[in-house]
Amino acid sequence: MSTITVPLExxxxxxxxxxEDYQKQVRFAAMKTVNEVAFKxxxxxxxxYPKAFTVRNKNLPKAVSxxxxxxxxxVAEVSFPKDFMYLNTVGxxxxxxxxxxxxxxxxxxxxGGRLSxxxxxxxxxxxxxxxxxxxHPTKTAGRKNRKPKAFKTVGxxxxxxxxxxxxxxxxxxxxxxxxxxxKIEKKWDFDGLVKNVAEKELSKxxxxxxxxxxxxAK
Numbered sequence: 001m002s003t004i005t006v007p008l009e010x011x012x013x014x015x016x017x018x019x020e021d022y023q024k025q026v027r028f029a030a031m032k033t034v035n036e037v038a039f040k041x042x043x044x045x046x047x048x049y050p051k052a053f054t055v056r057n058k059n060l061p062k063a064v065s066x067x068x069x070x071x072x073x074x075v076a077e078v079s080f081p082k083d084f085m086y087l088n089t090v091g092x093x094x095x096x097x098x099x100x101x102x103x104x105x106x107x108x109x110x111x112g113g114r115l116s117x118x119x120x121x122x123x124x125x126x127x128x129x130x131x132x133x134x135x136h137p138t139k140t141a142g143r144k145n146r147k148p149k150a151f152k153t154v155g156x157x158x159x160x161x162x163x164x165x166x167x168x169x170x171x172x173x174x175x176x177x178x179x180x181x182x183k184i185e186k187k188w189d190f191d192g193l194v195k196n197v198a199e200k201e202l203s204k205x206x207x208x209x210x211x212x213x214x215x216x217a218k
Contacts, residue, residue, distance in 0.1 A: 025217050029210040030074040036205050038066045038076035041197040045078075045190065052088075052187040056118030078194050091186030101160065101178040108164075108173045126150075126162055126176050150175060
């Protein structure tokens with residue numbers, strides 16, 4: 001009877017290599033999983049955006065960006081690089097950055113005072129409207145220079161408003177309300193949406209990616 005003897009250290013090296021190869025595939029699967037789920041979260045955020053806001057600029061929600069994970073650092077970052085949107089994602093009190101009040105556009109500005117991007121036209125901003133009125137005072141004699149101009153007054157709620165009177169009817173259209181602070185509701189639960197997608201998708205996506213990684217391992 002013949003026997004075959006294999007030194008124990010041979011098994012150790014082979015097992016060590018197999019574990020190392022498996023770990024590589026696990027890291028690769030983890031990276032793929034996190035990135036796939038991050039993009040699913042991005043799609044969810046974009047889909048939910050029009051449910052929370054009036055969409056003036058269709059490209060704005062697409063600004064949601066992904067910093068992809070790597071094998072060395074399997075962490076993906078989902079962010080929205082628009083600081084002015086922050087309070088809409090968490091809620092809170094908005095205050096002016098300078099001593100000036102916050103200006104909230106009324107229906108008249110919403111109807112015709114914005115560009116296709118959603119930004120307010122330069123000529124329709126409060127400072128420009130009031131500057132034009134100061135530089136073009138209404139004359140009392142004749143009908144020259146009778147074009148309606150913006151004016152500022154105190155509204156019924158106690159804060160300043162900017163209005164303009166219709167040329168024919170004399171009806172006042174309210175363009176802006178000026179406030180020193182405003183309560184902003186959380187309309188777009190950015191963090192919550194990302195976490196919900198992660199909790200729902202991570203486990204099954206990892207199973208899928210690990211299976212694929214092991215099947216295609218070289």
